[in-house]
């Protein structure tokens with residue numbers, strides 16, 4: 001996404017030895033990953049390999065069993081509620097399906113975090129929301145519509161506006177193009193690139209959509225068997241020499257990834 005991905009960048013998020021199981025199901029099994037500051041890293045991997053679990057552990061929505069996740073040097077695993085609340089002010093999130101509040105107009109959806117966490121009056125919040133909507137290509141006439149009045153692509157834009165409204169340092173994108181037609185998916189990918197650049201943010205995304213990976217990633221990490229099995233610049237994914245990456249990016253049924261074994265070490 002940025003032209004020079006080889007330039008050094010200190011990590012914004014450092015993950016070491018992360019494990020997470022659900023009952024006897026081992027999902028993350030000693031995962032190590034650095035997310036470089038100011039870059040866009042995309043985690044790829046088959047269904048059920050634990051990509052969402054990884055993001056939820058970083059956000060503190062799930063508690064890891066062991067290991068360490070440091071955001072700007074602050075430990076997330078075992079962090080107090082106060083620490084997590086403070087860290088979350090740095091985060092912006094766009095989840096699958098945009099997850100808008102149906103009962104609130106668009107502008108209140110966009111300004112939700114601002115109204116909840118900052119001393120800001122409704123008039124100012126609305127102005128900020130309208131400015132942020134403009135960043136994702138939506139005019140002021142959209143501000144007073146209800147989410148149900150919007151197409152899927154517009155809802156995604158509103159979700160993106162909500163994610164960036166408080167100018168977060170770190171943006172998380174969970175399957176940002178799922179359910180969109182290829183053209184709208186490309187529009188959303190372009191907006192993600194533009195917004196991340198404009199904010200100078202660090203981005204961590206998960207997606208199955210290889211078009212999206214090629215567009216939004218500076219670096220790519222492949223999750224399989226509970227660990228990162230390959231990590232490198234996006235320019236190298238076609239030439240990674242890694243059989244898991246090769247099979248995944250070409251969508252082949254044959255290869256080391258056996259369907260249905262995503263979270264089991266092969």
Ligand SMILES: Nc1ncnc2c1ncn2[C@@H]1O[C@H](COP(=O)(O)OP(=O)(O)OP(=O)(O)O)[C@@H](O)[C@H]1O
Pocket residue numbers: 022025027045046047048049050051052053054263
């Ligand atoms: N809260 C939970 N309780 C029990 N099992 C869970 C929970 N959350 C996730 N899992 C299991 O963990 C595994 C990894 O799930 P996760 O949603 O992270 O996969 P994913 O890689 O994001 O998949 P997809 O690409 O299909 O969304 C799955 O087997 C899932 O059933």
